[in-house]
Amino acid sequence: MRILIVEDEHRIAESIKKGLEQESYAVDVCFDGESGYDLASTEDYDLIILDRLLPKMDGLAMCRQLRKDNIHTFILMLTAKGQTEDRVEGLDAGADDYLVKPFAFEELLARIRALNRRPKTQLSNILTMNDLTLNTLSFEVKRGATVIKLSQKEFALLEFLMRHPNQIVNKDQIIQHVWDYDSDILPNTVEVFIRYLRNKVDRPFKNKPALIQTIRGFGYKIGK
Ligand code: CA
Secondary structure (H helix, E strand, O other): OEEEEEOOOHHHHHHHHHHHHHOOOEEEEEOOHHHHHHHHHHOOOOEEEEEOOOOOOOHHHHHHHHHHOOOOOEEEEEEOOOOHHHHHHHHHOOOOEEEEOOOOHHHHHHHHHHHHHOOOOOOOOEEEEOOEEEEOOOOOEEEOOEEEOOOHHHHHHHHHHHOOOOOOEOHHHHHHHHOOOOOOOOHHHHHHHHHHHHHHHOOOOOOOOOOEEEEOOOEEEEOO
């Protein structure tokens, strides 16, 4: 899952980024509304954490503009104000949820998980492909009854593939969703991580069909 944080208080932005990265999210940060809007409208995010009071373009205006542009990325708005009318204003501008500062990081995580559970592609926290299951909450991956241990990036890559079952995804899409904006990722790195995943998800299960497939010249897919 790839998240954009738009927050002008650098200290808060950096601490949210750090915490989210520990939870295996790919995170980009920017510090004003205009650059936030540029990133949100050109890059493909799963969630935007948006401060309400921002220089150049405030959070409400940015939110309204994105919705007007038909961009429906989940938006979680942050604000120091907790009054009812402020929350209503944020939600009416198109935000999906609202969190009042200061907040406990645990609550932010819970809200991200809740947004992630909303129907978009899959209803459940458990993604499945044949006998392979991935639990997006407990981070558990299993093939049949066998638990498979994955690194954070391997998990993120497998989750991305499993959110697009039987669809071909190319290396650029994978890089966008699994690595953050600042990472120096070469297409070659994707191949390396696909190989790591195969070695854990397919190769040990010789009697079962291989699930991760290379579609030469196009990309990869997970499926039959
Ligand atoms: Ca602010």
